[in-house]
Amino acid sequence: MLQPKRTKYRKAQKGRIHGTASTGNTLNFGTFGLKATTAGRITARQIEACRRAITRHIKRTGRVWIRVFPDVPVSSKPTEVRMGKGKGSPEFWMCRIKPGRIMFELGGVPTGLAHEALARGAAKLAVQTRIVSRTEGN
Numbered sequence: 001m002l003q004p005k006r007t008k009y010r011k012a013q014k015g016r017i018h019g020t021a022s023t024g025n026t027l028n029f030g031t032f033g034l035k036a037t038t039a040g041r042i043t044a045r046q047i048e049a050c051r052r053a054i055t056r057h058i059k060r061t062g063r064v065w066i067r068v069f070p071d072v073p074v075s076s077k078p079t080e081v082r083m084g085k086g087k088g089s090p091e092f093w094m095c096r097i098k099p100g101r102i103m104f105e106l107g108g109v110p111t112g113l114a115h116e117a118l119a120r121g122a123a124k125l126a127v128q129t130r131i132v133s134r135t136e137g138n
Helices: 044-057 111-122
Strands: 032-036 040-043 063-066 072-076 089-097 102-107 129-133
Touching (some): 040 044, 040 072, 044 089, 102 111
Antiparallel strands (some): 032 102, 040 089, 063 102
């Protein structure tokens, strides 16, 4: 799974996701893309599950680009631990997704196959998405 090699700080605050994506909102590599329509948090496991679903459906033809990277640590305390005693240790990694962000791109496959593959991948993600292509004008 994806995670940073090293970070400046071990733990991060939760924060809020405001506004729309100003970068990463156009297709740069492939012909088809999976664009977020709602804000949310995507874990490294969800990214990997989406990548596997897309790759398996296209039977490893064409090429898949992952445009998001989980660089925010999410900490949690063990179950049945009392309040206080500091913040929990980092458990997994996630990335913040703003509406309009292109998360995956696909190239070198026919239109029907690409749409079906991206739809299967979208089912693995925790944000609502739509499939975009170069021909429809992003």
